[in-house]
Amino acid sequence: MTAIQSASRDAIVSIGHLNKSFGAFHVLKDVDLDVGRGEVVVIIGASGSGKSTLIRCVNGLEMYQSGRLTVDGFSMPTEADRAIGGEKELARIRKGVGMVFQQFNLFPHMSAIDNVAIAPIRVRGRKPDEARANALRLLDRVGLRDHAHKLPAQLSGGQQQRVAIARSLAMEPHIMLFDEPTSALDPEMVGEVLDVMRELAREGMTMMIVTHEMGFAREVADRVVYIDHGRILEIGTPAEIFDRPTHERTRTFLSRVLRH
Amino acid sequence: MSTLALHWVHRNLFAKPFDAALSLVVIPLLAWAVYAFGHWALIDAHWQVVGGSFKVLMAGIYPADQLWRAWFAVAILCAMFGAGLGLSVRPGRAALTVVASLAILIAAGVAAAINPHAGVVTAISAVLGIAAWIGVHHAAVDQRIVLSGLLAGVVAIFVVLSPPGFEVWGGLLLSVVLTIAVSILTLPFGILLALGRQSRVTSLRLISTAYIETMRSVPLILVVYWIWIIVPLLAPDTSVPGLLRGMAGFALFFAAYVAEYVRSGLQAVPRGQIEAARSLAMNTWTLNVEIVLPQALRVVIPSLVGQILDIFNGATLVFIIGLTDFLRAGQMILADPQNSGRTYEIYVFLFAVYLAIGGAITYASRRLEAHLARGSR
Numbered sequence: 001m002t003a004i005q006s007a008s009r010d011a012i013v014s015i016g017h018l019n020k021s022f023g024a025f026h027v028l029k030d031v032d033l034d035v036g037r038g039e040v041v042v043i044i045g046a047s048g049s050g051k052s053t054l055i056r057c058v059n060g061l062e063m064y065q066s067g068r069l070t071v072d073g074f075s076m077p078t079e080a081d082r083a084i085g086g087e088k089e090l091a092r093i094r095k096g097v098g099m100v101f102q103q104f105n106l107f108p109h110m111s112a113i114d115n116v117a118i119a120p121i122r123v124r125g126r127k128p129d130e131a132r133a134n135a136l137r138l139l140d141r142v143g144l145r146d147h148a149h150k151l152p153a154q155l156s157g158g159q160q161q162r163v164a165i166a167r168s169l170a171m172e173p174h175i176m177l178f179d180e181p182t183s184a185l186d187p188e189m190v191g192e193v194l195d196v197m198r199e200l201a202r203e204g205m206t207m208m209i210v211t212h213e214m215g216f217a218r219e220v221a222d223r224v225v226y227i228d229h230g231r232i233l234e235i236g237t238p239a240e241i242f243d244r245p246t247h248e249r250t251r252t253f254l255s256r257v258l259r260h
Numbered sequence: 261m262s263t264l265a266l267h268w269v270h271r272n273l274f275a276k277p278f279d280a281a282l283s284l285v286v287i288p289l290l291a292w293a294v295y296a297f298g299h300w301a302l303i304d305a306h307w308q309v310v311g312g313s314f315k316v317l318m319a320g321i322y323p324a325d326q327l328w329r330a331w332f333a334v335a336i337l338c339a340m341f342g343a344g345l346g347l348s349v350r351p352g353r354a355a356l357t358v359v360a361s362l363a364i365l366i367a368a369g370v371a372a373a374i375n376p377h378a379g380v381v382t383a384i385s386a387v388l389g390i391a392a393w394i395g396v397h398h399a400a401v402d403q404r405i406v407l408s409g410l411l412a413g414v415v416a417i418f419v420v421l422s423p424p425g426f427e428v429w430g431g432l433l434l435s436v437v438l439t440i441a442v443s444i445l446t447l448p449f450g451i452l453l454a455l456g457r458q459s460r461v462t463s464l465r466l467i468s469t470a471y472i473e474t475m476r477s478v479p480l481i482l483v484v485y486w487i488w489i490i491v492p493l494l495a496p497d498t499s500v501p502g503l504l505r506g507m508a509g510f511a512l513f514f515a516a517y518v519a520e521y522v523r524s525g526l527q528a529v530p531r532g533q534i535e536a537a538r539s540l541a542m543n544t545w546t547l548n549v550e551i552v553l554p555q556a557l558r559v560v561i562p563s564l565v566g567q568i569l570d571i572f573n574g575a576t577l578v579f580i581i582g583l584t585d586f587l588r589a590g591q592m593i594l595a596d597p598q599n600s601g602r603t604y605e606i607y608v609f610l611f612a613v614y615l616a617i618g619g620a621i622t623y624a625s626r627r628l629e630a631h632l633a634r635g636s637r
Contacts, residue, residue: 059539060538061535061538061539087543091541091543094538094539094540094541095541097539098539099536099539101532101535101536101539103532105530105532105533105535105536106536107533107536107537107550107551107555108555109554109555109558118540118550119540119541119542122542122546122550123540123541123542123543123546164536167540168539168540171540171541
């Protein structure tokens with residue numbers, strides 16, 4: 001439990017009593033979670049448990065109704081705040097938060113290098129030449145320098161996801177969110193994406209990862225969060241969660257996903 | 261007849277008793293119609309009337325000593341058309357041959373109808389167009405540069421044609437210039453309306469929706485007439501030329517249709533695209549300009565090109581506000597007692613030209629559709 005307390009001291013993401021509903025459906029119930037700088041937090045749970053919704057709240061893709069959510073020192077506007085503005089704070093937060101999606105969501109009308117360079121140019125106001133040079137460096141880092149001028153449709157799923165990671169990194173985020181980054185990939189391409197993520201973790205990037213790759217979670221996570229029906233049931237080190245889960249539900253879930 | 265041909269005839273025309281009966285009725289009828297028309301067109305018709313009134317058909321009452329301006333506009337149009345072609349159609353040997361022979365045919369026709377000098381100018385314009393086609397394609401000129409070039413071309417046409425006054429614009433030239441100007445004007449307006457209709461700002465959404473639905477529920481001619489009447493009421497001291505008022509009416513009307521096309525394109529852009537752009541902190545403007553619109557417009561370009569045909573055909577209605585478009589110019593020629601009895605010649609000529617231009621636009625729209633379908637994912 002010491003890991004949890006030390007993390008909260010210098011938290012980059014701080015979530016307290018967060019509640020989120022889609023209409024009458026209460027998705028997240030009274031969620032508390034702090035993520036420290038440089039920490040890798042893996043969130044696991046059954047589908048529909050609210051784990052994706054939780055990280056989508058962190059960059060404001062989903063709106064929450066009540067509670068507290070601060071990212072990088074900025075407080076995320078609630079749904080009520082956003083109905084009357086709040087766009088500026090939202091943009092300020094998003095500049096520091098990268099996100100990688102299950103379906104990659106690359107821009108299909110742009111080459112890989114333009115996918116990576118567009119946000120630095122149009123959001124940060126970088127010079128196109130510099131942004132593209134930097135984009136090429138990032139593509140090199142994810143092993144795709146030779147594919148820089150291809151369109152997303154010409155790349156494999158694993159390559160597309162690596163471009164998507166480079167695209168997020170181009171904004172120089174302080175924290176990266178991964179929403180099931182390997183779930184849409186063919187099995188033989190999962191490894192190449194996980195390798196890039198492993199490398200990022202080693203370099204000290206703060207990451208919140210939703211994944212079903214339990215082996216990977218055990219390997220890279222500082223802490224694992226188990227969510228069940230919108231509630232955080234357990235938080236602990238990988239050893240604590242995977243080897244000595246305290247809750248019956250956690251045990252049931254793990255036995256189901258680890259069986260194969 | 262070879263067996264292959266016999267086989268084709270059997271399978272396509274006489275496969276079943278009903279097919280055979282239908283063929284036996286339709287084929288002789290068709291043959292008779294072709295013969296009758298051919299006989300009339302080649303032997304009975306007096307095509308001199310078309311040659312004699314060529315200037316009126318093409319340019320209306322545009323002053324004869326200023327006609328070089330019209331020719332200049334033709335050259336610019338050809339270059340613009342070629343440049344546009346260069347973006348989507350590869351100038352292969354077959355395509356080039358077809359276009360070049362068409363150009364030679366038209367130039368020869370013009371030379372015969374007016375004078376050799378005009379034929380030469382037509383040929384030069386055609387060469388300019390073909391050069392632009394090959395040039396844009398091989399130099400792989402950036403789309404944005406070509407589009408700005410096209411815009412500059414339209415402005416140049418207006419600048420060149422305007423000195424004698426908008427009142428004297430007429431004939432095919434008026435129809436074509438009106439169509440191009442309206443097509444371009446409707447695009448930004450239609451896009452803004454489509455975005456407005458999807459806006460989170462309620463007042464914007466309501467105004468856009470009301471505008472689009474109103475325009476789509478009334479006839480084009482009413483809008484054109486209405487704008488023609490209302491402009492002098494709003495600005496009593498200025499005299500806005502009828503042509504510009506007509507254009508405004510057309511643009512206001514067709515923008516509503518563009519908006520609906522664009523809206524269907526916007527809906528075709530996956531939600532994940534917007535989420536990805538948002539997660540990169542793009543604001544709404546950047547998101548639309550860089551991510552959403554390029555994808556949405558790609559889907560609707562064939563429909564938008566198809567709409568150019570609607571505008572071109574709709575342009576025949578401007579006679580109601582006193583403008584002399586191509587069709588009206590033909591009727592004016594027939595109003596001359598000297599040309600009485602030449603009704604068929606004029607209308608057949610009008611029909612042929614409308615069919616040729618309409619066919620070209622339809623073909624372009626099909627090609628674009630195939631081209632864009634190949635280019636996407």
